[in-house]
Amino acid sequence: MSASENVMSAEEKEAITSLLFQLADDDFLFAYRGSEWLGLAPHIEEDVASSSISQDSMGHAAMYYKLLEELGAGNADELAHSREANERRNSILTERVNGEGVYMETPKFDWAYQVVRSYFYTQAKKVKIDSLCQSSYRPLAEAAVKVRIELYYHRLHWETWFKQLLSSTDEAKKRMNEAITLVMNDFGDMFSFGNQKQAIEKYKLIDSEEILKDRWIASIESVFAALQMDVPTIPETVTNNGRNGEHTVDLNEALLTLSAVYKVDPVASW
Amino acid sequence: MAVSESVSIDRIYEMLVTVKDPEIDTVSIIDLGMVEEVTTSGNSVKVVLLPTFLGCPALEIIKKNTMDAVKQLPEVEDVDVEFVFHPPWTSDRITEAGHVNLRAFGIAPPPRYFQEDGSWHVDCAYCGSTYVTMENIFGPTACRSILYCKSCKNVFEAMKPVSTLM
Numbered sequence: 001m002s003a004s005e006n007v008m009s010a011e012e013k014e015a016i017t018s019l020l021f022q023l024a025d026d027d028f029l030f031a032y033r034g035s036e037w038l039g040l041a042p043h044i045e046e047d048v049a050s051s052s053i054s055q056d057s058m059g060h061a062a063m064y065y066k067l068l069e070e071l072g073a074g075n076a077d078e079l080a081h082s083r084e085a086n087e088r089r090n091s092i093l094t095e096r097v098n099g100e101g102v103y104m105e106t107p108k109f110d111w112a113y114q115v116v117r118s119y120f121y122t123q124a125k126k127v128k129i130d131s132l133c134q135s136s137y138r139p140l141a142e143a144a145v146k147v148r149i150e151l152y153y154h155r156l157h158w159e160t161w162f163k164q165l166l167s168s169t170d171e172a173k174k175r176m177n178e179a180i181t182l183v184m185n186d187f188g189d190m191f192s193f194g195n196q197k198q199a200i201e202k203y204k205l206i207d208s209e210e211i212l213k214d215r216w217i218a219s220i221e222s223v224f225a226a227l228q229m230d231v232p233t234i235p236e237t238v239t240n241n242g243r244n245g246e247h248t249v250d251l252n253e254a255l256l257t258l259s260a261v262y263k264v265d266p267v268a269s270w
Numbered sequence: 271m272a273v274s275e276s277v278s279i280d281r282i283y284e285m286l287v288t289v290k291d292p293e294i295d296t297v298s299i300i301d302l303g304m305v306e307e308v309t310t311s312g313n314s315v316k317v318v319l320l321p322t323f324l325g326c327p328a329l330e331i332i333k334k335n336t337m338d339a340v341k342q343l344p345e346v347e348d349v350d351v352e353f354v355f356h357p358p359w360t361s362d363r364i365t366e367a368g369h370v371n372l373r374a375f376g377i378a379p380p381p382r383y384f385q386e387d388g389s390w391h392v393d394c395a396y397c398g399s400t401y402v403t404m405e406n407i408f409g410p411t412a413c414r415s416i417l418y419c420k421s422c423k424n425v426f427e428a429m430k431p432v433s434t435l436m
């Protein structure tokens with residue numbers, strides 16, 4: 001433990017813990033939804049690529065849970081598998097189902113939705129990670145440098161899909177535009193820090209919500225300009241703020257599936 | 271009283287050379303630049319490793335193999351292996367020997383240089399031709415990509431370049 005951690009106030013520690021849960025739960029659910037595409041992606045190369053991305057993202061989540069464990073928040077595996085929906089701090093977008101049906105039966109998943117969700121989420125993650133590289137909490141700043149390197153390939157991948165489908169057939173464009181509307185409906189809490197906003201910003205753990213939002217818009221502007229499209233607007237208000245533990249039924253179902261194996265054998269190694 | 275032999279760092283490194291990548295048996299964790307630090311305290315050894323990719327499922331196997339290898343030294347009493355992500359592992363940590371050993375397995379080593387726009391190029395792992403196309407930036411593991419050689423018509427893998435400059 002470093003000297004700075006010894007002098008950390010209770011308020012600061014709560015802010016760090018809260019931010020780490022937001023980051024961890026986001027990547028955990030995003031990786032889970034991505035992994036549900038295994039065997040269903042449009043072609044075999046995509047199956048390999050999106051599995052790799054999901055695996056990396058799960059690795060990022062595991063690392064954040066580890067940082068939480070080091071802060072005394074509990075055992076990392078426990079934190080990933082055993083917390084109830086109302087304790088989760090992920091954004092609503094990451095918990096949404098991939099489409100109609102269920103993986104083990106008749107999945108009628110929507111690839112356009114997966115592309116838009118993944119591209120917008122990964123771009124948001126990049127904006128946050130770039131900022132976290134300068135976080136006042138050193139262990140998080142050091143971790144962010146490593147995540148940033150891996151994210152380079154994820155962002156490139158989803159941006160390619162995004163551009164190509166929107167430059168494709170009328171059917172593809174129509175479905176992509178519908179997906180953009182759906183994704184943006186859930187984007188209101190993506191840059192929210194929930195009720196920890198003040199403390200998270202005060203301790204300079206990451207840039208402010210407003211700065212991050214502006215940077216996200218700036219980061220996708222050139223892509224939208226090339227496609228002759230308007231940059232979508234981030235909603236000002238939200239029905240559910242995932243950062244405060246307010247979630248949809250989609251999360252309950254995801255957690256049930258996710259934790260099934262863990263509940264059978266909690267000491268299995270992951 | 272028996273005089274206990276102190277553990278030599280050199281001997282530990284000799285053992286670490288025998289710890290191979292679980293999926294590329296010509297390449298050691300030393301070749302890959304995964305070994306960040308080796309320290310001893312009495313008869314206890316601590317090995318600090320850097321994960322190539324954070325979500326790499328081979329990490330637990332590498333950890334176990336590292337412990338087993340170091341424990342083979344009779345003068346070693348206990349071994350602790352820890353993964354840290356700072357400094358971040360980047361592909362320029364792969365040694366010259368690592369490049370040779372990757373080629374021996376049929377995997378093109380990562381390029382040393384990037385173009386100004388961040389793009390990169392690797393030559394065919396089999397015939398050395400530069401006439402190659404990228405089939406899939408994501409290969410069978412997070413650290414490898416799949417390419418196709420238009421000269422010898424072989425599909426081959428390349429170690430993905432990863433850099434903090436990206």
Ligand SMILES: [Zn+2]
Nearest residue numbers: 394397419422
């Ligand atoms: Zn060739």
